[in-house]
Amino acid sequence: xxxxxxxxxxxxxxxxxxxxxxxxxxxxxxxxxxxxxxxxxxxxxxxxxxxxxxxxxxxxxxxxxxxxxxxxxxxxxxxxxxxxxxxxxxxxxxxxxxxxxxxxxxxxxxxxxxxxxxxxxxxxxxxxxxxxxxxxxxxxxxxxxxxxxxxxxxxxxxxxxxxxxxxxxxxxxxxxxxxxxxxxxxxxxxxxxxxxxxxxxxxxxxxxxxxxxxxxxxxxxxxxxxxxxxxxxxxxxxxxxxxxxxxxxxxxxxxxxxxxxxxxxxxxxxxxxxxxxxxxxxxxxxxxxxxxxxxxxxxxxxxxxxxxxxxxxxxxxxxxxxxxxxxxxxxxxxxxxxxxxxxxxxxxxxxxxxxxxxxxxxxxxxxxxxxxxxxxxxxxxxxxxxxxxxxxxxxxx
Amino acid sequence: xxxxxxxxxxxxxxxxxxxxxxxxxxxxxxxxxxxxxxxxxxxxxxxxxxxxxxxxxxxxxxxxxxxxxxxxxxxxxxxxxxxxxxxxxxxxxxxxxxxxxxxxxxxxxxxxxxxxxxxxxxxxxxxxxxxxxxxxxxxxxxxxxxxxxxxxxxxxxxxxxxxxxxxxxxxxxxxxxxxxxxxxxxxxxxxxxxxxxxxxxxxxxxxxxxxxxxxxxxxxxxxxxxxxxxxxxxxxxxxxxxxxxxxxxxxxxxxxxxxxxxxxxxxxxxxxxxxxxxxxxxxxxxxxxxxxxxxxxxxxxxxxxxxxxxxxxxxxxxxxxxxxxxxxxxxxxxxxxxxxxxxxxxxxxxxxxxxxxxxxxxxxxxxxxxxxxxxxxxxxxxxxxxxxxxxxxxxxx
DNA sequence: GTGTCGGCCGTCTGCCGACAA
DNA sequence: TTGTCGGCAGACGGCCGACAC
Numbered sequence: 001x002x003x004x005x006x007x008x009x010x011x012x013x014x015x016x017x018x019x020x021x022x023x024x025x026x027x028x029x030x031x032x033x034x035x036x037x038x039x040x041x042x043x044x045x046x047x048x049x050x051x052x053x054x055x056x057x058x059x060x061x062x063x064x065x066x067x068x069x070x071x072x073x074x075x076x077x078x079x080x081x082x083x084x085x086x087x088x089x090x091x092x093x094x095x096x097x098x099x100x101x102x103x104x105x106x107x108x109x110x111x112x113x114x115x116x117x118x119x120x121x122x123x124x125x126x127x128x129x130x131x132x133x134x135x136x137x138x139x140x141x142x143x144x145x146x147x148x149x150x151x152x153x154x155x156x157x158x159x160x161x162x163x164x165x166x167x168x169x170x171x172x173x174x175x176x177x178x179x180x181x182x183x184x185x186x187x188x189x190x191x192x193x194x195x196x197x198x199x200x201x202x203x204x205x206x207x208x209x210x211x212x213x214x215x216x217x218x219x220x221x222x223x224x225x226x227x228x229x230x231x232x233x234x235x236x237x238x239x240x241x242x243x244x245x246x247x248x249x250x251x252x253x254x255x256x257x258x259x260x261x262x263x264x265x266x267x268x269x270x271x272x273x274x275x276x277x278x279x280x281x282x283x284x285x286x287x288x289x290x291x292x293x294x295x296x297x298x299x300x301x302x303x304x305x306x307x308x309x310x311x312x313x314x315x316x317x318x319x320x321x322x323x324x325x326x327x328x329x330x331x332x333x334x335x336x337x338x339x340x341x342x343x344x345x346x347x348x349x350x351x352x353x354x355x356x357x358x359x360x361x362x363x364x365x366x367x368x369x370x371x372x373x374x375x376x377x378x379x380x381x382x383x384x385x386x387x388x389x390x391x392x393x394x395x396x397x
Numbered sequence: 398x399x400x401x402x403x404x405x406x407x408x409x410x411x412x413x414x415x416x417x418x419x420x421x422x423x424x425x426x427x428x429x430x431x432x433x434x435x436x437x438x439x440x441x442x443x444x445x446x447x448x449x450x451x452x453x454x455x456x457x458x459x460x461x462x463x464x465x466x467x468x469x470x471x472x473x474x475x476x477x478x479x480x481x482x483x484x485x486x487x488x489x490x491x492x493x494x495x496x497x498x499x500x501x502x503x504x505x506x507x508x509x510x511x512x513x514x515x516x517x518x519x520x521x522x523x524x525x526x527x528x529x530x531x532x533x534x535x536x537x538x539x540x541x542x543x544x545x546x547x548x549x550x551x552x553x554x555x556x557x558x559x560x561x562x563x564x565x566x567x568x569x570x571x572x573x574x575x576x577x578x579x580x581x582x583x584x585x586x587x588x589x590x591x592x593x594x595x596x597x598x599x600x601x602x603x604x605x606x607x608x609x610x611x612x613x614x615x616x617x618x619x620x621x622x623x624x625x626x627x628x629x630x631x632x633x634x635x636x637x638x639x640x641x642x643x644x645x646x647x648x649x650x651x652x653x654x655x656x657x658x659x660x661x662x663x664x665x666x667x668x669x670x671x672x673x674x675x676x677x678x679x680x681x682x683x684x685x686x687x688x689x690x691x692x693x694x695x696x697x698x699x700x701x702x703x704x705x706x707x708x709x710x711x712x713x714x715x716x717x718x719x720x721x722x723x724x725x726x727x728x729x730x731x732x733x734x735x736x737x738x739x740x741x742x743x744x745x746x747x748x749x750x751x752x753x754x755x756x757x758x759x760x761x762x763x764x765x766x767x768x769x770x771x772x773x774x775x776x777x778x779x780x781x782x783x784x785x786x787x788x789x790x791x792x793x794x
Numbered sequence: 795g796t797g798t799c800g801g802c803c804g805t806c807t808g809c810c811g812a813c814a815a
Numbered sequence: 816t817t818g819t820c821g822g823c824a825g826a827c828g829g830c831c832g833a834c835a836c
Contacts, residue, residue: 593810595811595813602808603809
């Protein structure tokens with residue numbers, strides 16, 4: 001059974017929240033804990049007000065993955081004067097969820113820095129990433145056939161129920177209570193929580209099936225329950241169905257979408273005005289807005305070369321973290337013609353386990369990997385030499 | 398009860414179909430009769446291979462209507478070098494239907510003409526529009542509360558059943574048959590068609606409720622049955638729910654969409670290469686790809702002036718045609734700054750019935766109206782004078 | 795500890811003609 | 816001619832512990 005439990009005793013260090021989630025703006029901004037729980041452990045959003053690097057190529061990959069369409073006219077994939085990476089001020093980040101599917105996504109407002117601002121950049125403060133994005137008091141269960149069938153309710157794992165749900169009155173027989181949980185949109189769902197059977201177990205009965213029907217859950221999807229900081233029960237879902245058919249997109253051709261994001265970025269860069277993008281962590285192959293500090297550290301303060309071994313984190317189907325090792329097999333432009341001198345996926349890699357390596361990326365970006373410099377370097381089976389050391393010779397920012 | 402029946406005796410003049418629907422291309426191209434029946438009587442698609450005029454402004458309006466969002470950054474609504482109307486060769490038109498909602502839309506591939514091609518244009522042949530787009534042997538019924546409740550089946554109007562469905566064997570008691578109807582996607586739906594009750598009536602029983610559930614039909618939506626040219630029963634729906642909530646659009650900001658369509662059109666115009674657009678007849682306020690012949694006739698061969706009376710066709714909620722009369726109150730650019738010399742909605746109008754006039758357009762395009770020159774001109778209550786006669790002084794095409 | 799099943803109600807689905815608009 | 820209703824029978828939803836993995 002797939003698990004994903006954090007049972008650390010609610011380390012509620014209190015006021016460390018960002019101002020966003022404390023405000024509780026009308027409907028605009030939903031619960032940050034829940035959003036991050038649904039997004040998965042590896043997803044982190046950059047801090048509001050910080051500086052970030054935006055990659056049009058990565059953004060384009062998200063469009064391509066969402067529309068399941070290749071770009072027909074390749075000439076539109078480049079855009080006159082648009083650089084492959086834009087250093088931006090991150091003005092705003094808001095978390096959202098699709099009304100239909102509950103899929104989480106983020107909206108970001110970016111403003112490209114003026115050349116002067118880029119020059120004035122002092123050595124970056126070592127901004128540490130958003131802490132405590134993943135909630136501590138939650139559980140995530142992958143739904144079984146019995147959970148989703150119409151025949152019965154939801155079987156709650158014992159430790160999960162005891163940790164996340166309010167305690168039952170065990171003097172009753174059977175012990176019962178009503179649970180009210182809020183989803184990402186703030187809608188409330190009522191469940192009858194009962195402790196019964198032989199052997200005894202926790203079950204959600206009345207109210208469960210309407211929830212399953214409403215959210216169109218099937219066996220294999222996951223449900224998340226969170227006991228939030230302000231003592232509310234929250235609830236989210238992660239759908240298993242990776243092969244989402246196809247975005248209908250009866251609105252705009254995928255070519256126009258690609259050209260649209262490029263033109264919007266180019267327009268914003270030319271006028272130093274803000275622009276808006278959507279980041280969909282479950283659909284996008286890689287993050288395409290990353291903290292400037294992370295970029296600088298990876299690109300300018302890390303020495304990598306062909307043959308070097310590295311480690312990289314992944315989230316698997318159930319959004320659990322797993323680690324893979326590999327070897328750098330090359331460093332070059334992903335698309336030398338349209339995006340020369342781009343850092344996006346500039347590292348070609350080979351993975352240790354060839355079994356699962358098939359569907360993993362053959363190219364990664366520098367900031368995604370952890371070079372293993374502390375360890376003695378293996379004798380690289382490919383025995384490649386450094387053809388093109390990229391450690392210098394690039395325009396300084 | 399709202400009706401929309403064509404009971405003219407199946408004037409199957411035979412081979413007049415365009416090649417598209419006769420081929421029956423795999424899944425790409427769906428039934429033309431059904432598509433047009435769902436789109437409604439006023440929607441006509443330009444002929445493949447013909448010349449058309451494309452209006453970026455109108456396309457932009459469709460995006461705005463679909464996303465329910467105003468354009469935030471107005472500077473992007475203009476695009477350097479993009480003219481307000483592009484004369485194009487229409488390479489392809491394919492009819493589609495949204496997989497989720499069955500909403501019909503069309504995909505068009507347009508190629509802007511080169512300046513040379515525009516010069517070489519000889520006097521246009523009087524291309525008459527697509528004939529027989531609306532099927533002759535169909536009926537459309539707005540669903541009642543009883544039709545959509547779980548309590549019973551679908552009550553088929555008598556004349557409709559006798560005209561469109563295969564004849565029952567009235568020697569049985571009760572007369573029953575199984576109907577199989579194909580929807581826009583080619584999916585088959587089975588219904589038990591029975592003639593019973595006191596007084597006798599036609600009903601669809603078994604199979605009806607699963608259809609209602611699957612298509613999420615509610616009272617007020619309409620269903621269309623067609624007996625097609627090739628003796629198949631086809632079925633389509635028109636949803637009543639005008640106020641569709643909001644396109645989630647977690648993919649691209651609406652600003653990027655606007656810029657995308659403009660950039661795509663500008664790119665295609667600059668390179669004389671084809672580009673692709675989607676036309677959604679139920680969502681778009683007006684057609685933004687119109688036959689060149691219609692444009693030329695309206696703009697160059699029709700004399701209009703302020704104070705002139707005209708007639709215009711509309712489709713109401715149920716896609717029936719209705720006519721309204723009005724008076725031209727002005728002729729001017731809709732957006733003189735960003736789209737100077739545009740013919741898009743260049744005519745300001747006042748409607749005769751002020752009651753329903755509130756939600757009708759205050760501006761229309763020349764080709765949408767029928768000037769009433771044959772009739773004696775009314776004394777215009779606004780008593781406006783022609784401030785800016787637009788009958789000449791424009792660049793010839 | 796928990797996934798699945800048989801058993802057992804109760805509710806709802808869905809087919810029928812009656813009746814009235 | 817057709818929209819809605821009461822009546823009725825059967826299907827399915829949904830709560831229970833048994834049992835096995």
